[in-house]
Amino acid sequence: MTLSAHIRKVYQGVADRRQMFRLFDRHAQRPNRWQGDDSPLYRGEWFETDKSQHDYMFEILPPLFMRGDMFALREFLTGSIASVFYRLRIDGQVRHFHAYCDLSQPRSPAETRDGIVERESWPVKAMTHEERLEHIWSSTHDDYRGYAGERWPAADRGKRTVRVYGRGRADLKLLDDLTDEEIAAKLPVHLRHLPAKAAA
Incomplete structure (x- = not known):
């Protein structure tokens, strides 16, 4: 299956x-x-x-x-x-x-x-890219996640956002647009280095 x-x-x-x-x-x-x-x-x-x-x-x-x-x-x-x-x-x-x-x-x-x-039942402990994003969304406090509103381009409104930190500032970014580095920074240490697995 x-x-x-x-x-x-x-x-x-x-x-x-x-x-x-x-x-x-x-x-x-x-x-x-x-x-x-x-x-x-x-x-x-x-x-x-x-x-x-x-x-x-x-x-x-x-x-x-x-x-x-x-x-x-x-x-x-x-x-x-x-x-x-x-x-x-x-x-x-x-x-x-x-x-x-x-x-x-x-x-x-x-x-x-x-x-x-x-x-x-996967033989190797791994996470798909989608699972990494879902874990970030699930574990982020409500104060640091939300949905793109009227300030965003029309095509992005309603999409999930998270706060990211870098270069001395914090910005909201679409969850789906996080880079690999931003994803790693938001995951707990024990999950950061799990191998990636493509979704079936």
């Missing part, structure tokens, strides 16, 4: 409770929030959490459904997008994950599960 482009890892490492709740709405600052269909922003986003967070979320409300290695929260985030939590055995180790699945597509939870297993 080739990873679907919409199934994407948005945080490297295991999210603790504080980080998990931040990741639940990585797009909280988006312009015109709730005025359109926000489903594409969330569909397919996933990250790893730990057993205690998995169990905590299971106990909050009765799940919408339970299927072996997964359960879905009863409340929908937007449209048909819901939180699905997984308990998966990967390379002999039990691990826990959260993903946003489109429940209007019956195969979405299973396809997302398969995508997570495929991604986490």
Whole structure:
């Protein structure tokens, strides 16, 4: 199976409770929030959490459904997008994950599960360029990230921005336009030197 482009890892490492709740709405600052269909922003986003967070979320409300290695929260985030939590055995180790699945597509939870297993089964620890950008976005404080507004060219408005530092000044820059050096500077030290892997 080739990873679907919409199934994407948005945080490297295991999210603790504080980080998990931040990741639940990585797009909280988006312009015109709730005025359109926000489903594409969330569909397919996933990250790893730990057993205690998995169990905590299971106990909050009765799940919408339970299927072996997964359960879905009863409340929908937007449209048909819901939180699905997984308990998966990967390379002999039990691990826990959260993903946003489109429940209007019956195969979405299973396809997302398969995508997570495929991604986490890579024989070499690596990150794609897209995963580096998503990790930067996920781990940057709200005060230092945002969306291009009216001061930006029309073609760039609404795109994600982050604050970068250099030569004694700080500037906003489009997330997608970060150079390799800027990406390395924004990643934690333990992630900077991971080999790059092309997205499938």
